[in-house]
Amino acid sequence: MTRSPVFHQPRLLIVGCGDVGMRVLPLVRGRCRVFALTSQPQRCAELRAAGAIPIVADLDRPDTLARLRGLADWVLHLAPPQPDGAADRRTRHLVAALGKVERMAYVSTTGVYGDCGGELVHESRPVAPRNARAQRRVDAERVLRAWALVNGTRLSILRAPGIYAADRLPLKRLELGTPALRPEDDVYTNHIHADDLARIAWVALLRGRPGRVVNAVDDTRMKMADYFDAVADAFHMARPPRLARAELQQVVTPMLLSYMSESRRLDNARLKRELRMRLRYPDVTAALAGFAANSALDRAAPRSGTIADQKGH
Template identity: 50%
Template sequence: MAFLGALPARFRRERVLIVGCGDVGLRCAALLGGGQGPGQGRVRLLALTSSPQRLPDLRLAGVTPLLGDLDRPETLARLAGLATRVLHLAPPPGGMGGPGDSVVSAGLDPRSRALAQALGRRSAPYKLVYGSTSGVYGDCAGQWVSETRTPQPSTARAQRRLDAERTWRDWGRRRGVDVSLLRIPGIYGGGRPGGAQARLLRGTPVLCPEDDVFTNHIHADDLARACLRALWCRAPQRAFNVCDDTDLRMGDYFDLAADLYGLARPARITRKQAEQQLSPALLSFMSESRRLRNQRMQRELRLVLRFPSVWQGLKG
């Protein structure tokens, strides 16, 4: 940041690189491009994509696309020294028979390691924000969870996210980069695919009250705003729970969504029935119960939620 601060304001221009520019990344780009984010229109937007088919859409969104693949580190050389701030929203690989599967099965994230190596070849960015998951906490038996709780991920997916967190924390300390970690729960809102309405229309059941789990949520628009707050916030190696103020069990969330959308409430089944009827992926979300505290996000990122509850977010 030193050389930018030494320049007259009219010459300062940040270069923000979005890695994993999907739905949330595009929302961030729209805020920055429209002068609504902390950059105040002084930002050149860049996005890494492995898909040539996405180039026109990214350009249309006011983003300069860069072809590169996190699974092919040799394609990332051009990222060195390119950005002043990096928003990393790309997930780890899924471990489904792809390249580097032995590393993935060990609970590691080779994508974050490849990106860290590429960014460190020349002058590193001043700030990096990594979008992690609240799944790193594992099952907390419905307890309230703050960022000081020791992570205990119980799924391979969450273990890879925790490995990515450690990669970026260590890299930030070594390179003198301000790294912030956003621990993100279920994202909803704004017509995202696979949302509550789609699940209700499919007739997917939920757990009965005695077996149900607490769940946490964040509206996609509020998440984008949190990402930008974190990009411009001084918070070295700091983790943030990024969630709204809702305190609901999963079944009650879908009941609320059904009532608001005018749809039938989902059937309630026991955990034993769920194990027989539902996919392992869906069962994993029904096997962890926690309630996230978001005071650090509100106090340090100074984020005022536009959708503080799912009732407001689903209704909107």
């Protein structure tokens, strides 16, 4: 007997089930039958414990992806491109393997906009990638749009900025004293908490309009060095030294310098209006204060000598 659609749980495939993907799993537990693609067999037990059925395959090896065809109704694509080239070969391999899918949400990057000189950026702004990383993301977006059109897939593209969380802060950078730009040379940067991004990705699968791009960013409008200062202040660390751009480019890596060469302020009205998102962490400064308070409580809490008690802490 055919099951009633009322009781049908969509089959969801999470591609790239790293930190954000693991934060998605509690949100979809009981709502979907979840599969998680991993290239690391040693992660299978972790994924099973979190409620996902692991699929061992590698986006860099298309011959391993045959099991994906017809596997899922919905796909959450979180995998980054490979680290070289102008095309995202991983996304190309993925869509070639998937076949028809009802819905997909893809987490891209705000880096596709390039340097906007600090201007307010809406989703309608043309992409202008300035480095190979962003070019690969633009390629992935274009490939996915074409594939979705052919297959009738409802595709949502989420452009995410720097992702942070209590365990994803630039504390090591502050410890090393890596310099930041002086105010007159500094750039606007954008943020989203990893938990909020996980919620946005899930809601995009549920409510996203076909072919729609959404800036997945919070309400913070802050320059990069001010963000480092805010982290330092919250955790009672030394603020980073400030240098002119000409001096700074002599002491930081080319990759870090590229992040410090693009300035934009992302508009998130579409996120709130169309996806009806209410962010749990709309402001970085308030979130940092909470992280620091929790960290202080953790340090002050008495520690038990038993392994069981330590795991439950």
